[in-house]
Amino acid sequence: MSRLGVFVGEQGNWSFFRDIFEDLRAHHQVSVYTPKRYSLPLLQGRLNRWAHFHGIESLLRRSDLAFFEWASELLEPASHMRKRCPIVTRLHSYELYAWGPRINWNNVDRVILVSEAMRRNFAVEFPEHAAKAVTVPNAVALDVFTPPEARDGSLNLGMLCSFFPRKRIYEVILMFSKLAARHPSARLHLGGGRVHAPDHDEYYLACRRLVTRLGLEHAVIFYDRVDQTAAWLRQIDVFISNSYWEGQQVALLEAMAAGCYCLSHRWDGAEEVLPEKALHAGDDELLQHILEYAGLAAAGKRVLHEEMRRLACERFDGARQRGRLRRIIDSILTTKGDAPEPAAASSAARLRG
Numbered sequence: 099m100s101r102l103g104v105f106v107g108e109q110g111n112w113s114f115f116r117d118i119f120e121d122l123r124a125h126h127q128v129s130v131y132t133p134k135r136y137s138l139p140l141l142q143g144r145l146n147r148w149a150h151f152h153g154i155e156s157l158l159r160r161s162d163l164a165f166f167e168w169a170s171e172l173l174e175p176a177s178h179m180r181k182r183c184p185i186v187t188r189l190h191s192y193e194l195y196a197w198g199p200r201i202n203w204n205n206v207d208r209v210i211l212v213s214e215a216m217r218r219n220f221a222v223e224f225p226e227h228a229a230k231a232v233t234v235p236n237a238v239a240l241d242v243f244t245p246p247e248a249r250d251g252s253l254n255l256g257m258l259c260s261f262f263p264r265k266r267i268y269e270v271i272l273m274f275s276k277l278a279a280r281h282p283s284a285r286l287h288l289g290g291g292r293v294h295a296p297d298h299d300e301y302y303l304a305c306r307r308l309v310t311r312l313g314l315e316h317a318v319i320f321y322d323r324v325d326q327t328a329a330w331l332r333q334i335d336v337f338i339s340n341s342y343w344e345g346q347q348v349a350l351l352e353a354m355a356a357g358c359y360c361l362s363h364r365w366d367g368a369e370e371v372l373p374e375k376a377l378h379a380g381d382d383e384l385l386q387h388i389l390e391y392a393g394l395a396a397a398g399k400r401v402l403h404e405e406m407r408r409l410a411c412e413r414f415d416g417a418r419q420r421g422r423l424r425r426i427i428d429s430i431l432t433t434k435g436d437a438p439e440p441a442a443a444s445s446a447a448r449l450r451g
Contacts, residue, residue, distance in 0.1 A: 103161030107168030191345025215367030245357025256334035
């Protein structure tokens with residue numbers, strides 16, 4: 099078995115990686131980078147920096163291939179170290195601009211993007227490395243996210259995301275106030291919870307206060323973190339993705355698998371997920387989509403729900419996507435001895451501090 103060093107960036111965010119990791123562990127000998135922390139007075143900062151870079155370098159040296167989930171704070175220093183093994187990273191979205199310019203892409207062998215739109219964006223930003231980029235869409239566990247046995251004819255709308263401004267929850271609440279005037283029994287379920295950061299706290303509070311000002315406290319339900327996502331989605335009839343930017347929203351894919359009728363703003367790449375008829379450019383268009391759905395007979399609604407489940411099965415099957423990722427890794431392991439070893443980047447000494 100080959101030795102894989104696994105680095106989970108974004109401060110240890112495993113949210114979209116656990117199933118992939120279990121698959122890799124079933125086929126390879128896997129070691130996970132775990133930072134070591136010292137708490138000695140005076141020397142704490144220097145020791146922790148040394149331990150951080152030494153730990154990354156040590157695992158690279160002991161690995162036949164290094165896999166970086168998130169092209170972010172762990173990939174940056176690793177890409178500037180002496181090349182010890184092939185490096186593969188999965189780049190979701192925000193990393194492209196927040197971390198991309200700081201990464202030495204010469205030392206990265208393959209970049210896995212979650213959508214064709216993101217692959218094109220990568221090619222624009224780093225054209226000399228475009229050939230390294232491949233697309234493997236996000237995936238969903240189709241045996242976990244399943245439709246309910248029956249729906250009761252309610253009009254339950256849902257969004258599942260952290261309260262970031264780019265999710266445009268505020269605009270959906272405004273749209274919902276118009277919907278509620280025509281369908282008083284409609285409900286809007288907002289799951290994901292508050293993000294405790296200075297520029298996001300105010301957004302969450304603004305959404306809560308907007309609901310109060312509009313007199314919609316009875317119709318808009320706020321949830322904190324949703325741990326039982328599959329069960330939560332089974333109560334949702336219409337799932338809304340209203341972001342202006344996404345890599346490829348996993349919650350949307352899960353909602354499709356759960357048989358929700360899904361509608362999305364035209365963020366770059368949304369057309370790879372949903373059919374044209376389920377996309378909207380503005381809030382009025384979104385409202386019209388929902389009104390058209392609400393006006394259908396039960397049989398017509400069932401057709402839309404079944405179409406979403408079918409698309410999820412065709413495009414985002416977890417087992418299929420994990421197999422594609424594994425084949426990419428295996429192909430690099432097979433050919434890794436053919437390429438010359440690049441020299442370390444000149445900024446390695448600076449990164450070690």
